[in-house]
Amino acid sequence: MNRLKRPLHPMPGFVRQALERRGLMAAYEARPPYQRNDYLGWITRAVSEETQLKRLEQMLAELEQGNVYMKMPWRAAPRR
Numbered sequence: 001m002n003r004l005k006r007p008l009h010p011m012p013g014f015v016r017q018a019l020e021r022r023g024l025m026a027a028y029e030a031r032p033p034y035q036r037n038d039y040l041g042w043i044t045r046a047v048s049e050e051t052q053l054k055r056l057e058q059m060l061a062e063l064e065q066g067n068v069y070m071k072m073p074w075r076a077a078p079r080r
Contacts, residue, residue, distance in 0.1 A: 004033055009040035018056055019063075027063040030076070035069055042070075 019025045028036060039059045046052040062068040067075060 004037055006034075006037060006041075009037055009044060011040055012044060014052075015040065015043060015056060018060060022060055022064070024060060024063045027066065031063075031069075035074075038070070 016025075019028050028039075031039075043052055043055045043059065046055055058071075062070075067073060
C-alpha cells in the first residue's frame with residue numbers, strides 16, 4: 001500500500017547495483033519510505049549522468065554514515 005502522497009519512483013538498476021555492491025541495501029531498506037522515494041526521485045531527475053552519479057554517491061555516503069539525510073542530521077525513530 002502506498003501511503004506516500006507523492007508519486008513513487010522506481011529504483012533504477014544502477015542504483016540497485018550500487019547499493020548491493022556497497023552492502024547498503026539493508027541500510028536503504030531501513031530508511032522510511034519517504035526518504036527512499038526522495039532519494040530515487042532526486043537521483044533520477046538529474047539531467048546528466050555525471051550529476052546522477054554524484055547524487056548516488058551522496059546517498060551511499062549518507063547511508064554508510066547512518067545519521068544523515070540530504071545533508072541534514074537524521075536519527076531513526078526508536079523501534080517499538
